[in-house]
Amino acid sequence: GAVVSQHPSWVICKSGTSVKIECRSLDFQATTMFWYRQFPKQSLMLMATSNEGSKATYEQGVEKDKFLINHASLTLSTLTVTSAHPEDSSFYICSARVLAGLVEQFFGPGTRLTVL
Amino acid sequence: GQNIDQPTEMTATEGAIVQINCTYQTSGFNGLFWYQQHAGEAPTFLSYNVLDGLEEKGRFSSFLSRSKGYSYLLLKELQMKDSASYLCAVMDSNYQLIWGAGTKLIIKP
Numbered sequence: 001g002a003v004v005s006q007h008p009s010w011v012i013c014k015s016g017t018s019v020k021i022e023c024r025s026l027d028f029q030a031t032t033m034f035w036y037r038q039f040p041k042q043s044l045m046l047m048a049t050s051n052e053g054s055k056a057t058y059e060q061g062v063e064k065d066k067f068l069i070n071h072a073s074l075t076l077s078t079l080t081v082t083s084a085h086p087e088d089s090s091f092y093i094c095s096a097r098v099l100a101g102l103v104e105q106f107f108g109p110g111t112r113l114t115v116l
Numbered sequence: 117g118q119n120i121d122q123p124t125e126m127t128a129t130e131g132a133i134v135q136i137n138c139t140y141q142t143s144g145f146n147g148l149f150w151y152q153q154h155a156g157e158a159p160t161f162l163s164y165n166v167l168d169g170l171e172e173k174g175r176f177s178s179f180l181s182r183s184k185g186y187s188y189l190l191l192k193e194l195q196m197k198d199s200a201s202y203l204c205a206v207m208d209s210n211y212q213l214i215w216g217a218g219t220k221l222i223i224k225p
Contacts, residue, residue: 044205093159109157
């Protein structure tokens with residue numbers, strides 16, 4: 001149980017285009033989902049926290065108009081990188097938590113984004 | 117500010133034992149996690165400590181001292197597949213995970 005999937009697993013796009021990444025909890029309902037970014041040889045950096053049905057909370061320095069997060073259902077959250085640039089190339093990972101207050105987060109397999 | 121410190125890289129021999137240390141300073145504490153991350157993959161959960169002491173799970177053990185802001189992950193009978201990065205993360209008072217930069221563990225035959 002507690003499986004989180006991400007789609008796509010990798011994507012290559014041209015500069016200026018938008019890319020949507022989906023994060024799904026397959027066998028549980030996730031009240032909270034987290035989006036992380038990880039650059040090579042660096043730690044995970046939390047981008048935003050999203051709760052189902054409400055606006056995402058973005059970390060300082062993360063542009064909410066550039067990284068659009070939608071958490072429309074208890075099993076799906078999407079991250080859209082708008083007008084992507086080469087510096088947005090990174091490994092994007094989502095995680096999901098079942099209920100507020102429970103500590104464990106279940107991670108998706110990650111999405112490798114390369115912007116040319 | 118919040119800070120998690122762990123060594124950048126460690127090397128050990130197959131079959132041996134290695135201890136990866138983690139020290140932390142965070143606003144509040146709701147537990148400490150250890151995750152394993154192979155290159156190009158997402159982290160996978162190894163352990164969770166919220167009370168002081170040692171938690172053993174097979175070849176892996178994790179220790180926590182809250183008064184010292186210190187934890188370690190102990191890996192026994194090392195196998196080549198244990199070559200990975202090991203991430204220490206602390207859950208703060210807002211239930212946010214604060215991540216360390218990770219320790220790259222290199223296993224040599």
